[in-house]
Amino acid sequence: MGLLLLLLLSCVTGSDLENILYVSQQKPTEAFAIGKPKRKAEWETKPKVRVCASTKLMMSRVDAAVRYWQRLGYEFNYVYKDFIIDCMNPRYGEIIITLPEGGFAPHHMAATRLYTSNRTGKIVMAKIFILPKNGRKERVLEHEFGHALGWSHYNKKFHIMYPNWQGGGYDHTGLRND
Numbered sequence: 575m576g577l578l579l580l581l582l583l584s585c586v587t588g589s590d591l592e593n594i595l596y597v598s599q600q601k602p603t604e605a606f607a608i609g610k611p612k613r614k615a616e617w618e619t620k621p622k623v624r625v626c627a628s629t630k631l632m633m634s635r636v637d638a639a640v641r642y643w644q645r646l647g648y649e650f651n652y653v654y655k656d657f658i659i660d661c662m663n664p665r666y667g668e669i670i671i672t673l674p675e676g677g678f679a680p681h682h683m684a685a686t687r688l689y690t691s692n693r694t695g696k697i698v699m700a701k702i703f704i705l706p707k708n709g710r711k712e713r714v715l716e717h718e719f720g721h722a723l724g725w726s727h728y729n730k731k732f733h734i735m736y737p738n739w740q741g742g743g744y745d746h747t748g749l750r751n752d
């Protein structure tokens with residue numbers, strides 16, 4: 575079992591890809607959305623969602639965000655709260671929601687880091703960073719789950735993947751998983 579885990583970890587690209595940030599400040603963005611929303615990768619498995627108790631998130635808020643994506647055709651394994659103190663490292667097959675690491679600027683509301691497999695190119699883990707005060711705000715978790723599912727920012731006003739919070743909304747054009 576220990577050996578198997580080692581093999582799995584070796585095909586995960588380290589602290590991978592980028593931090594996709596959700597900012598609260600209005601930044602100039604293009605007036606029109608160009609093309610369709612883009613997805614970096616799909617999941618290798620049905621993700622589990624681990625919510626670190628340190629984030630003080632209401633499970634009802636997390637469930638609402640999960641349901642938003644389920645209605646769009648995405649499947650999740652299960653959602654649970656973890657009370658361990660060092661709840662910060664995602665395991666294979668998991669979307670973990672945890673507190674931000676150092677150097678997190680105040681105008682950043684949340685961020686998501688994706689980990690993909692070198693072998694398959696698919697997503698194997700995701701880490702959502704969020705502060706308790708932002709976790710209570712509407713749409714923030716829905717937006718970060720979008721990143722955790724592989725979606726990039728999309729410059730269409732009122733779209734869930736719009737890059738900043740003020741201009742965003744619940745529009746999910748182009749995101750259906752059929």
Ligand SMILES: [Zn+2]
Pocket residue numbers: 594595596597717721727737
């Ligand atoms: Zn974002």
